[in-house]
Amino acid sequence: MTINNCEFTISILNFYYPILHYPIILLFHMKKTYDFNNMHRKYLKYLIAIGLIISVLILAPKSWAKTYLIAENMSASLNVNVIYKIRIPPGITKLSIKSVRFPNKSNPASMQKIIDSKFIASVRPTNTQELNDRWGNHIIVQSWSPPPSYLSVIAKYRITLDRYLEKFQGEFPYPIKSLPNKARIYLQPSGLIQSNSDRIRFLAKKLLSRAKNQVQAVRLVLNFVVDHIRYRVDPPKYDALYTLKSSIGNCQNYAHLSAAILRNGGVPARIVTGITAKKGWEAKTRTTSWNVKLGQGRHAWLEVYYPNFGWVGYDPQQTLNFISTRHIAIEVGPDTYSASADGAIVWTSIGNIKPSVEEKINIHFERDKNIFSTIGEQPSPRNNLFSSPFRMAALKPGPLLEKPEKPTMPSYTLEEVKQFSMYSKRTFGNLNFPRLINIFARDYYDEGDAKTLCRSFVSETAEYATSKRKYTQKVKIPYPLKLYDISLALHKFGGRKGFIWLTVMKDEHNKPNKRIAKSNMIHISRIGFFNGYQWIPFSFTDEIILPGSYWISLEYSGDAIFNWFYLLGNPYEGPDDTRSCAREKNTWDTLQNYDFNFRVRGYELRR
Known part of the structure; x- marks a missing residue:
C-alpha cells in the first residue's frame, strides 16, 4: 500500500x-x-x-509530521523465561505464587501463539490449583505448606508474534450502534479509570466531537494523551483523574487515561498487562531512522473493541492500531489492579514477616524482523507515534493540544558575556529517575489472614553507553552560563582501566556539529560499584556557554562498562532530541524514542 502525491495533496488541502x-x-x-x-x-x-x-502550507506538513505510517508485516519467534528467586524467613507458614498462563490471542491483523510452556520449581509444590477469573485469565496457583527457606520458580515459554498491519481495515462507524455483552462491560468505570467523572466527560466530548469513525475517535484520544503526559518511572498514583490533573505517569497512567476517555465516549477499552522486550525495532523514514524501544519487564497497554473485528492493541506511548512484536500479552482486565495476578506472591505468617523476592525476565529472539520503512506521515501529535496505514483524513490538532510558544533565546557574543557577572546558581535538566529499581510494589496488602506482594510496572530503561554505538542528548541552555558540571545518571557494571568524559557539541540543523567543550576526564578506577543509578558529575574548567541548543555525549577509553538511564516518551523537550550512531562515525543518523537523564549546574551570567 502506498500514499501517492495526489492523495497527500488532497489531505493537506483539507487540513488547511x-x-x-x-x-x-x-x-x-x-x-x-x-x-x-x-x-x-x-x-x-x-x-x-x-x-x-x-x-x-502544502509542503510543510511532511516536515512537521509526527505520526509515521508503517505497512510492512512484523514477525518474531522468541523464548521467554520468567525467573523467581524467593528467600523465605522462619515464621512464614504457607507461601503461594500466582502465574497467569500466557494466552493465545488473535484477530485478522494480529496473532500471539504459545508454542510451548513449562513451569519448573526447585521444590515441588504441595498443592497446585488452576482457575479462570471473571475476565477470562487462566491463573495457576502453586503453594508450599510449609515452604522451604529458598525457592526458585521458572516459567518458560516459546512464542510466535505476528502483526499484519495492512489487514486492519473496515467500516467502523462512530458512535458505535451495538455491542456484545463481553465488550459492554468495558464501558463501565473502575477503581483506577474514573470514566464517569465530569472532567473526563468534558474532555471526551471536546476530543470526540470531530470523529468521523471509530478509528479516528481512538486516534484523537491517543494523540491527546501522548502529548499531555510526561513520563515518570514511579508516580505516586496511577488512576486516570490523577494523570489528567498532574500530566505525569508511567505506562499504567497512559493506559488508564486513554481508557477513561474512550469509555466515556462509548468505546469499549480494556487494559492489557504483559511483558515487553528491550530489543528495539527500527522505522526508516525519508530522511532518518527511528530506534523504537521499551524497557524489558512488566508493561501495561490498551485494547479497543471494534465490532465485527475484535480487540485491537494500542500502546498509548508509541503505537496506533497495533502493538509491536516486543509486546507479550499475559492478562486483561478493566484496569491494572484487576490484571495484576501474574507474579503475585501470597503468604501467611506469624507476625509481620515477608519474603525477599527477586524477579528476572530473560527474552531471546530466535527469529525477528525488526527493520521497517515508513510509507507516509501525518501532522499530529507533537510527540511521535507509529501507526498502521488505516486510510483517513489528517486530523488538525484541537485547541486542547496547543502549547504557548516558547520565548526566543537572547543573542549574545562570547566577548559580551565575558564581561557579565555571576548572578545565581542554576540547576536544570532531565532530573527525575529512580536510584533503585524496585520491581515489586512498595508494600504488600492484607487479604484476610494472607498477605500479597504484587508486581509493579517499574522496569530498568538504560543504554549500554560505552558500547560500539555512541549516544547524544540535546540540552537547551536558556541563558549565558558559566558551566560548573554536567552529571549523567549512570550505573557502573565494570572496568578499571581508562577514562570517561563528556563532550559538548553545538547544534546545527538539529544534529550535533562542532565540539565546543570537553569535561575533565575521570579515571574509571575512581568510580566505585554501587546499587542502582547515581549522578556521576563531569566538571568543566572556565567554560562559558552562550544561550542555545547543544548536544552532550559520553566518551570513554579502556574497558569501561556503563549504562546511562533514560525515560521513555521524550519527557525533556521534543521528540527528536536524542540520537545515536556507530562509535567510529559522527553521522548521528538514528533518533531514539526517549530522553537520557542529565543534570546541568552552573552560574547564570547577567550584565
Missing part, C-alpha cells in the same frame, strides 16, 4: 482549508476586479505572498 479559504476567495475577487496587466505593485506583492503561503 480553514486557513486557505478566505485568501483564495480574495484572489478570485481581485482577478475579477482588477486588470492584472495594470495592477498596482502592492497587489502583485500581495498575490506573491499568498502564493508563497499556500506553497509552504
Whole structure:
C-alpha cells in the first residue's frame, strides 16, 4: 500500500482549508476586479505572498509530521523465561505464587501463539490449583505448606508474534450502534479509570466531537494523551483523574487515561498487562531512522473493541492500531489492579514477616524482523507515534493540544558575556529517575489472614553507553552560563582501566556539529560499584556557554562498562532530541524514542 502525491495533496488541502479559504476567495475577487496587466505593485506583492503561503502550507506538513505510517508485516519467534528467586524467613507458614498462563490471542491483523510452556520449581509444590477469573485469565496457583527457606520458580515459554498491519481495515462507524455483552462491560468505570467523572466527560466530548469513525475517535484520544503526559518511572498514583490533573505517569497512567476517555465516549477499552522486550525495532523514514524501544519487564497497554473485528492493541506511548512484536500479552482486565495476578506472591505468617523476592525476565529472539520503512506521515501529535496505514483524513490538532510558544533565546557574543557577572546558581535538566529499581510494589496488602506482594510496572530503561554505538542528548541552555558540571545518571557494571568524559557539541540543523567543550576526564578506577543509578558529575574548567541548543555525549577509553538511564516518551523537550550512531562515525543518523537523564549546574551570567 502506498500514499501517492495526489492523495497527500488532497489531505493537506483539507487540513488547511480553514486557513486557505478566505485568501483564495480574495484572489478570485481581485482577478475579477482588477486588470492584472495594470495592477498596482502592492497587489502583485500581495498575490506573491499568498502564493508563497499556500506553497509552504502544502509542503510543510511532511516536515512537521509526527505520526509515521508503517505497512510492512512484523514477525518474531522468541523464548521467554520468567525467573523467581524467593528467600523465605522462619515464621512464614504457607507461601503461594500466582502465574497467569500466557494466552493465545488473535484477530485478522494480529496473532500471539504459545508454542510451548513449562513451569519448573526447585521444590515441588504441595498443592497446585488452576482457575479462570471473571475476565477470562487462566491463573495457576502453586503453594508450599510449609515452604522451604529458598525457592526458585521458572516459567518458560516459546512464542510466535505476528502483526499484519495492512489487514486492519473496515467500516467502523462512530458512535458505535451495538455491542456484545463481553465488550459492554468495558464501558463501565473502575477503581483506577474514573470514566464517569465530569472532567473526563468534558474532555471526551471536546476530543470526540470531530470523529468521523471509530478509528479516528481512538486516534484523537491517543494523540491527546501522548502529548499531555510526561513520563515518570514511579508516580505516586496511577488512576486516570490523577494523570489528567498532574500530566505525569508511567505506562499504567497512559493506559488508564486513554481508557477513561474512550469509555466515556462509548468505546469499549480494556487494559492489557504483559511483558515487553528491550530489543528495539527500527522505522526508516525519508530522511532518518527511528530506534523504537521499551524497557524489558512488566508493561501495561490498551485494547479497543471494534465490532465485527475484535480487540485491537494500542500502546498509548508509541503505537496506533497495533502493538509491536516486543509486546507479550499475559492478562486483561478493566484496569491494572484487576490484571495484576501474574507474579503475585501470597503468604501467611506469624507476625509481620515477608519474603525477599527477586524477579528476572530473560527474552531471546530466535527469529525477528525488526527493520521497517515508513510509507507516509501525518501532522499530529507533537510527540511521535507509529501507526498502521488505516486510510483517513489528517486530523488538525484541537485547541486542547496547543502549547504557548516558547520565548526566543537572547543573542549574545562570547566577548559580551565575558564581561557579565555571576548572578545565581542554576540547576536544570532531565532530573527525575529512580536510584533503585524496585520491581515489586512498595508494600504488600492484607487479604484476610494472607498477605500479597504484587508486581509493579517499574522496569530498568538504560543504554549500554560505552558500547560500539555512541549516544547524544540535546540540552537547551536558556541563558549565558558559566558551566560548573554536567552529571549523567549512570550505573557502573565494570572496568578499571581508562577514562570517561563528556563532550559538548553545538547544534546545527538539529544534529550535533562542532565540539565546543570537553569535561575533565575521570579515571574509571575512581568510580566505585554501587546499587542502582547515581549522578556521576563531569566538571568543566572556565567554560562559558552562550544561550542555545547543544548536544552532550559520553566518551570513554579502556574497558569501561556503563549504562546511562533514560525515560521513555521524550519527557525533556521534543521528540527528536536524542540520537545515536556507530562509535567510529559522527553521522548521528538514528533518533531514539526517549530522553537520557542529565543534570546541568552552573552560574547564570547577567550584565
